[in-house]
Amino acid sequence: MKERVLIVEDDTMLLEFLDENLSMNGYDTKAFKSPVEAKEYIDTHDVDLVLTDVKMDEMTGDEVLAYVTENYPETGVIMMTSFGNITHAVRALQKGAYDYITKPFKAKEILFRINRFFEAGDSFHNRKKIESLSGSKTRNQQEEATETKDDQDSDETLKQGEKRFLGEDPQIKKLLNILPNIAQSDAPVMIQGESGTGKEVFANLIHQNSQRSDENYVKINCANLPTELVESTLFGHVKGAFTGAIADKKGAFEEANNGTILLDEITEIDINIQAKLLRVLQENEFQRVGGQQTIECDVRVVATSNRNIAETIAEGNFREDLYYRLNVFPISIPPLRDRKEDIPLLVNHFIDEYTSQYGLDDKEVSDELMEFLKNKKWHGNVRELENKIHRGVILSTNNDVITLDHIEKNMFSKVDLEVSGEVLSDLPLMSIEDMELQLIKKALEHTEGNQKEAAKILGITDRTIRNKLKKATSESSNEDG
Numbered sequence: 001m002k003e004r005v006l007i008v009e010d011d012t013m014l015l016e017f018l019d020e021n022l023s024m025n026g027y028d029t030k031a032f033k034s035p036v037e038a039k040e041y042i043d044t045h046d047v048d049l050v051l052t053d054v055k056m057d058e059m060t061g062d063e064v065l066a067y068v069t070e071n072y073p074e075t076g077v078i079m080m081t082s083f084g085n086i087t088h089a090v091r092a093l094q095k096g097a098y099d100y101i102t103k104p105f106k107a108k109e110i111l112f113r114i115n116r117f118f119e120a121g122d123s124f125h126n127r128k129k130i131e132s133l134s135g136s137k138t139r140n141q142q143e144e145a146t147e148t149k150d151d152q153d154s155d156e157t158l159k160q161g162e163k164r165f166l167g168e169d170p171q172i173k174k175l176l177n178i179l180p181n182i183a184q185s186d187a188p189v190m191i192q193g194e195s196g197t198g199k200e201v202f203a204n205l206i207h208q209n210s211q212r213s214d215e216n217y218v219k220i221n222c223a224n225l226p227t228e229l230v231e232s233t234l235f236g237h238v239k240g241a242f243t244g245a246i247a248d249k250k251g252a253f254e255e256a257n258n259g260t261i262l263l264d265e266i267t268e269i270d271i272n273i274q275a276k277l278l279r280v281l282q283e284n285e286f287q288r289v290g291g292q293q294t295i296e297c298d299v300r301v302v303a304t305s306n307r308n309i310a311e312t313i314a315e316g317n318f319r320e321d322l323y324y325r326l327n328v329f330p331i332s333i334p335p336l337r338d339r340k341e342d343i344p345l346l347v348n349h350f351i352d353e354y355t356s357q358y359g360l361d362d363k364e365v366s367d368e369l370m371e372f373l374k375n376k377k378w379h380g381n382v383r384e385l386e387n388k389i390h391r392g393v394i395l396s397t398n399n400d401v402i403t404l405d406h407i408e409k410n411m412f413s414k415v416d417l418e419v420s421g422e423v424l425s426d427l428p429l430m431s432i433e434d435m436e437l438q439l440i441k442k443a444l445e446h447t448e449g450n451q452k453e454a455a456k457i458l459g460i461t462d463r464t465i466r467n468k469l470k471k472a473t474s475e476s477s478n479e480d481g
Contacts, residue, residue, distance in 0.1 A: 002028035003118055008038045008052040008064060013255055021107050035059035039067060047075050049117055054081035069096035076117050165201050166349055169339035182329050183209035190326045191304045193333035196383030199304040200264060206302055207260040215259030218252045223265040223461040230273050232289050241290025253280060256299045266303040267312050268463055274319045281325045336378040343374050350389035366403045437472050440465055
């Protein structure tokens, strides 16, 4: 008899993906967008494992967990969240969750955790039995003591998700001043800027301030999509369109109808798919993969790119007509090194955010650290600054002042220094292409061949790494031949 997994997730696309993927891997799945309906199902059916989102409208994932552990202690619970943090994960496990995973995750990652739950079998149930016999009172006391804090955390999580676009720099002020006018139109928007500058944050603000703010907002990271799944992800597919297409499935444009779709790093979309994307923008219609029916859609498109668009078009990797269709409102977000006067403002904002998240007292940075931060080149821009402040808040838990030692001279610094140290040093005079290849090889050596991690170090996509290596191998083979 198949193990039954109940999925509770208010994101329709993710719900369908999990339902389809787990079914294909041998599980009896029951999928619910409504946690209340899922709760009613649990009361009348045997369920082995519950896979639940944390942040939902009708009930939170914590409430689902509490209901399951109290009424069906032998049923396992795995929590999913886009706003994962250490303290919430620990509390979830203390309250009886079997596991905890942060979005976005790969299919194999969630499948591994589910398989592990069923392989654990008796050991999990024995743990639950011991808790119920000897630790239930203690755990109840812990739950009562942290109940108010959990409610506060739930509110704080929502605030963390609503990233702000901060800055006093003239360029930033100009962007914020024109934001309302851009948001109120339905015209496509093209946002360009280096990785980590805040392109997605600005895109979110466009949707939040638009007349479509109450409608769906669908985000697609084009750089992370496998080539063979891009078309299906964007436009959906019909049953039998390809191996594994066991049912009709809506795509991102269908899900975003009447709302907004964010195509993050749009220049990573395969050139062959771009023609279909152009048709959607021109005619507001498309067809699912393998389907004949024309589907109409009313979607506001916001696109981002960290590439030089002119070069990408010249290389034949991006359609010029698609670029001009998207470029009604061209937005360019400056890198952090060009707006250094904003660094103190951003530093204080991130300190407030993370001290609040971890329940810590107020902190400030030392003069030495602030001077260091203002003079740093910031290849990773605002995202890199945020990560360093996040690290500093954690490592200075018992201090009122975050110092340079807290963010630089610790076990993490080696990875940071790779960019300006081993990866970027001692390169002989060579062509730009050869230099790029050497940088990629050094980054891969540091990450032991992990292309995704190497891409993060270099500030490019793993697809770019694959293309560069493939091209170098091809040229080498031609020379040998």
